[in-house]
Amino acid sequence: MILSALLTSVGINLGLCLLFFTLYSILKKQPGNLTVYAPRLVAERKLRQISDFNLERLLPSAGWVKKAWDLSEDELLENSGLDGVVFMRIFTFSLKVFAVAAIIGVSILLPINFLGSQLDVDFSDLPNKSLDSFSISNVNNGSNRLWIHFCAAYVFTGAVCYLLYYEYKLISLKRIAFFYGSQPLAHQFTVLVRGIPVLSGSSFSENIDNFFRDYHPHTYLSHTIVRRTTKLQQLMDDANKLYRTVAQMKSDEHTSQRSRYNGFLGFFGTRDRHLHTLEKRLEVMEDNMRMEQFSLHEKEVPAAFVSFKSRYGAAIAxxxxxxxxxxEWVTEPAPEPDDVYWPFFSTSYLRRRICKLVVFVASALLTILFLIPVVVVQGLTHLEQLENYFPFLRSILTITFVSQVITGYLPSLILQLFLSFIPPIMKMLSSIQGYISMSEIQKSACNKVLWFTIWNIFFANVLSGSALSQVNVFLEPKKVPTLLAQAVPAQASFFISYVLTSGWTSLSSELFQLVTLICSFLKRIFSREEIDDLEVPTIPYESEVPRILFFLLLGITYFFLAPLILPFLLVYFCMGYLIFRNQLLNVYAPKYETGGKYWPIVHNSTIFSLVLMHIIAIGIFGLKELPLASSLCIPLPILTLLFNEYCRNRFLPLFKAYAAECLIKKDREEQNDPRMTEFLEKVMTAYQDPALKPGQYSRNTDTQTSPLLNSTQI
Incomplete structure (x- = not known):
């Protein structure tokens, strides 16, 4: 890519960002868009619609920026939990990393690269020169200036490791403080028990009750047996859909028009008759639900949520x-009651193993198939290849602006469109992998999307072309640094454009919420939207965290190779910091809490990025005929991995389970609290399957209030 193509891409993306920001600042003031741009505040009754017209509603403003900036971390913790705080700490950590990188890279390395003569840069025709002129490729082979790059790699690695240690320690302390400051929660007193043995003449429920009364007599509280409710849940979903249809028809403003027909082409059946038919179907469906509910005592699963009188008692079990x-009697941590993913409790051990294999194969196939759009994108970055494949485009491609758009903007846009389908697919695959909580499904999808992105967007792009034909190079590890050193700098211009499209524009579209805005507009036209039915979204960690970490990888990898990427990344992280603080304040609300467990993913990804940078440095100094610098870079990945091992031993256990010191201290604080008796009574029923709750659809009040199963059956 030439410099003018980059400037074209910057202009297009900057224009889109300004357009989205302007439209957002206007549209968010309109009363009809409150459920789009502030659904959380509307659901919490903190914001109400004001229908009075005023001219200010039509003028753009930047007041949301000040509100997002003024939001303190304590307020963020109260509003979005520790997960929200950790998510924003990724931005602050990245800003610190790239502030250091920009000081070194832009002020020192970039001028050195540009003043090199390896590529014979013509200063008189700078706009038409390749961006490689700003990379390490332009530094003369064997030049002593390369030692500055060598020192920069060591200094930058030390700075990143220090920041990693500081953040890991800080978030660990926040996790403990969050635990101490939290109210008693059901999952802190509960464990999931699988593999309950079958004893003749007794049920799973009786077995588990007898076992824990014998071996945990002082701490055992109660248990909730898991049942196969897949069929019942399907019936409930159908009943919910039908109930919403009936409720919508009753609330329709035109219900009073008795003569209105609602049958086929308006000729058969009045609206009242149709409504009566739907109500009858709903009553029959509810009867079927209750019959299925009463038969559930025969559908026990060898798994149960076992609750204890103290956190320490649950930890021992x-x-x-x-x-x-x-x-047998296999125990694992229980998720929050609202976080439980019930469908997979009904599956057998063999089916779970088969599903894991299917997910692995599906992920591999998806990774391979995604190489197709990657190859298409790489063809767009090289106009000569595009002209060879499509000769009829030759006359169009000679137009300067068209060629700049195709090489500077279109490739990353196409790749971003394809990539947008990956997070929901990975989340779907994770949901059938056997996880029992939605937060674990989301974390698993986050990891899948991250490594999918690293492989398909980074490695598939840098290794495309001739490198992929040399498959035997991967069988010789010694050649990997050289291969990466040749391929990675060549793709610097593509990834700069990718940061602009997938970074700047995606962030501004996150603020603008175009899809949600269109859906809300259509809903207002074709149906009535009630505040009570408003579903507040949760932040999509499975897509946003991998995107941020991928940009972190790009910045670390290209820190000394092509430091021109650093200013664009700094702008991205500054925008992301403000935009997501605004979204967490107004749009997203947490449904469950992991206690900051996303940070180990951030730490591992950063370590991987550093090691990748070191491997490329070893190869690049070898290619630049500076073998001593290449040899002296070998300790860098070793020291980084040793640092990572220390952090794993020092901090990771705190993210897996709380220490006995924390549990006992918290139990003693609440030992004499009179509210604990009421809380423990709630714990006994906290893990009841939602499918077992009484139906509330028909007009029969007896069926609405009667329990589905007796407490002795639970």
Whole structure:
């Protein structure tokens, strides 16, 4: 890519950002768009619609920027939980990293690269010169100036490791403080028990009650057996849809028009008759639901949520093997009641293993198939290849502006469109992998999307072309640094454009919420939207965290190779910091809490990025005929991995489970609290399957209030 093509891409993306910001500042003031731009505040009754017209509503403003900036971390913790705080700490951590990188890269390395003569840059025709002129490729082979790059790699690695240690320690302390400051929660007193053995003449429920009364007599509280409710849940979903249809018809403003027909082409059946038919169907459906509910005592699953009187009692049951046979009485942490993913409790052990294999194969196939759009994108970045494949485009491609748009903007846009389908697919695959909580599904999808992005967007792009034909190079590890050193700098211009399109424009579209705006507009036209039915979205960690970490990888990898990318990344992280603070304040609301467990993913990804940078540095100094610098870079990845091992031993256990010191201290604080008795009574029923709750659809009040199963059956 030439410099003028980059400037064209910057102009297009900057224009889109300004357009989205302007439209957002106007549209968010309109009363009809409150459910789009502030659904959280509307659902919490903190914001109400004002229908009075005033001219200010039509003028753009930047007041949202000040509100987002003034939001303190304590307020963020109260509004979005520790997960929201950790998510924003990714931005602050990245800003610190690239502030250091920009000081070194832009002020020192970039001038050195540009003043090199390896590529014979013509200063008189700078706009038509390749961006490689700003990369390390332009530094003369064997030049002593390369030692500045060598020193920069060591200094930058030390700075990133220090920031990583500081953040890991800080978030660990915040996690403990968050635990101490939290109210008693059901999942802190509960464990999930699988592999309950079958004893003749007794049910799973009786077995688990007898076992824990014998071996945990002082701490055992109660248990909730898991049942197969897949069929019942399907019936409930159908009943919910039908109930919403009936409710919508009753609330329709034109219900009073008795003569209005609602049958086929308006000729058969009045609206009242149709409504009566739907109500009858709803009553029959509810009867079927209750018949299925009463038969659930025969559909027990060898799994149960077992609750204890203290957190320490639950921790003992969790971390100590319960039975002689390690495949029986298997315990694992219980998620929050609202976080439980019920469908997979009904599956057998064999089916879970098969599903894991299917997910692995599906992920591999998806990764391979995604190479097709990658190859298409790479063809667009090289006009000569495009002209060879499509000769009829030759006359169009000679137009300067068209060629600049195709090479500077279109490739990353196409790749971004294809990539937008990956997070929901990965989340769907994770949901059938056997996880019992939605937060674990989201974390698993986050990891899948991250490594999919790293492989398909980074490696597939840098290794495309001749490098992929040399498959045997991957069988010789010694050649990998050289291969990466040749391929990675050549794709610097593409990734700068990718930061602009997938970074700047995607962030501004996140603020603008175009899809949600269109859906809300259509809903207002074709149906009535009630505030009570408003569903407040949660932040899509499975797509946003991998995107941020991928940009972090690009910045670390290209820090000394092509420091021209650093200013664009700094702008991205500054925008992201403000935009997502605004979104967490107005749009997204947490449904469950992991306690900051996304940070180990951030740490591991950063370590991987550093090691990748070191491997490329070893190869690039070898190619630049500076073998001593290449050899002296070998300790860098070793020291980084040793640092990572120390952090894993020092901090990671705090993210897996709380220490006995924390649990006992918290239990003692609440030991004499009179509210604990009421709380423990709620814990006993906290993990009841939602499918077992009484139906509330028909007009029969007896069926609405009667329990589906007796408490003794639970």
């Amino acid at each position: 969790l971390h100590i093997q319960q039975g002689i046979n390690p495949t």
